[in-house]
Amino acid sequence: MNGAPDTIKFLVRDLRPVRRLAPPVLRAGLWLCAVAAAAGLAVVLFGQPAELAARLSSPALAVEFAATLLTGIAAVFAAFQLSVPDRSRAWVLLPIAPLAVWLAASGSQCWHALSTSEGMHAEPGCLFFIVGAGAPLTLSLLYLLRRAAPLEPLRTALLGALGAGALTAAVLQFFHPFDVTFPDLGFHAAAVGVLLALAAAAAQLTRPSKGF
């Protein structure tokens, strides 16, 4: 029954030096810098930053943009924190506030657009943009998160996907110089949903049979 001594012998025999994982804040910061550099390059080459700057003069739109960006950053930081065993599970709450502001701001814009009968304009391209750009971001993030040892792999992966989706939605604003309409919001939500499903499937498929 008592197999611990045998297990210890086995583990000691199997010991190899390992490269220590950098602190989660540093890893999250580096990943965000890489994403910012890639997004910056894309905006310079293909974006419409002047239109976005004009739109951001509206406080409501500025709040929505800031909330989207903050949701992405907060979710990514939280995912990296949760990927290490001894960090508080409360990190999962970090993106809740900006996410709530983002949803409320988008919802209020939709309501405004619907009430002025302009609300049925839709851009399905948003869905493809968020999924197309968000999927590689999500996968790269999941790869880095798996390198750590998330105690709750599914929750960590979902946070990562939320972060990648929100960041992509924020970058989308540089290519999307018009108000968000109700169908647009649906497309954005569907796109983030696709990323979450992708992350959940990836977390399940890469789950080790024993261990994290």
Add this chain to the structure above:
Amino acid sequence: MAGATMEAGPALPQEKVLERLMARVQDGDEQAYRQLLESIVPLLRAVSRRTLRRPHDVEDAVQDILLTLHRVRHTYEPSRPFLPWLIAIARRRIIDRQRRAGRERRREAAFAAEAETFRGLVANRPVTFEDSDLMAAMVNLTATERRAIELLKLRELSLKEASAVSGVSTTALKVAVHRAIRRLRGLLGGQP
């Protein structure tokens, strides 16, 4: 976090010592690794016992924790306390073990001696001397046959014991039981 208040085994070194050992483990020091693992096993058993009842579940959980520690040892930061890191891993493995044990309990029913022998209701009715058809039928037996049934079948004595109690030879008892059973079968509607 939990480390400071944790129920430590008697041999558990100071946390600073464990932190230094773990840092050496990450560099591949086998001696430090053996010392660290042997030091923490009593603590892991104590933590596991709080949640898991069955001794083999406790031992399995301890081994799961050791294997997980081995696999994720690169995630420990030497600048941070060791015990919260270890306990977080331990708790997760214990929860997993508890869930597994719960699933096993739901899937596997413990064997209980069943009172039911046949599906018919009559077969499973408790037999009492007052209401049994058998007892009514026994009225039709001879005194010797009735006595033989009572001693050998109802009181389940051996032939020798029944002979000693009744003063009837074992051969006579055998014959009496045989005849009694044949007659009862006929009376109760079974094949004679």
